[in-house]
Amino acid sequence: MSTETPTRDPIKVRRISFDHEGTELPRHFMGGDLVMSHIVATLSCVFPEGEDYFVRSVRNFRDQITDPVLKKEVGAFIGQEAIHGREHRAMNDRFGELGYPAKAIDRFIGNRLRFDEKVAPPKFRLAVTAALEHYTATLAEVLLESQEARDLFGDCDEVRDLLLWHAIEESEHKTVAFDVFQTVSGDDKYRARVMNVVTFAFLTTSIIWTMISLAKDPATRERGRLRRSLKGLRTSPWLSKDVRSRIRDYNRVGFHPNDHDATELLAEWRERLFGAEGTLVDKLAS
Template sequence: MKYIWKKSSPKARLAFTAGIEHLTAILTETFLRKPEILESMSPEVRDLFLWHSVEETEHKSVAFDVYHQIGGDYATRALMMVYGVGGFIGSIMYFQTKLLREDSSRFNLKDYIKGVNYFFGPRGKLLPAIPKLIDYFKPSFHPNQHDTEALLTQWRDQLFGIEGALKAQLLS
């Protein structure tokens, strides 16, 4: 990804950013719709993750809108999304391998396959994100075509109090 970033124009980098913003928005939307995915997290980490998911979903179209405002084209947008998804998957694999090397006693192939199946198997928790990822490659696509307003309202009510302050149970 560093090579692509270094060799790309500022407009192409913005297209890349818009693609990554869409990717994170659809993943965090999936987490907000299926919070059971996060059950294994400690309550503090889960609450932080849910808060961040709301934040990512709220600004899902900002980079996309700026890209189009400055005359960004479809081909660059689509190509940079391909690079972004590839880089995202590659980064996950790299860091997972690095962590396993540091503590190989924790690696268990059966559990690894079970985890991959949990997210990407026939009833995988992240499968609902795939059609939304593919939508990005439609020339007429805009992130706001994925309506998340009711979902955001639900989670804002659960996570935030008056004037957007975190509710007390999230601060303890």
């Protein structure tokens, strides 16, 4: 069991609020792309219940954390995830108005995770959280690193800004659930086994809900539209070989989320969004 926590910047909880009142959101907000719009909306709808589950899973072990740095980070992790959930819910209401099955996804994920909490032990749920946090941090860092990924949002600043802020914070707290797991267990084999289960469940759930969402959209039946959109997906920066190998790296014995150092990337994006001239400064509570 490891109780070692490397020195790092404190995690900040930003009191941010995105106002969606009176804004026009096109149905295919990802630059008009059919499949990407459904994928992003589906993932956004999975977040609120998913992140509540992460909070409960980590909170279960709060009393067993003695390292003062990690203890503080757990508090900040809970604070950040709570605000992510709230802001995604507001965005998901917009997606629901546009015809995405936002409420059905939210209900399904909530029921699925509450069932998991009835049958699965706390250590398993913590390992699930650490694994999914590796997914969110990896996908978040792709958004921050890749101009190509950001360009996929077209003119839709509303969704891109929400995800950029969320991406910064996912990267900032990417070590927390992992370090709590290492502190209370540290079992690399168990961690990797749970990651394999999570990969299967996360991918099947996301794919099935994206398919349901697409099936409800009349644009899916427009001649050639689905085929063209799926073709574009093959070169998506989120599905690159590098991203797949970063996800797989989690199963390496001795892996730590900070092996993929995001210090400079985060400094750049904190300045761009929340520096003196930051584009999202006006959305922070003073």
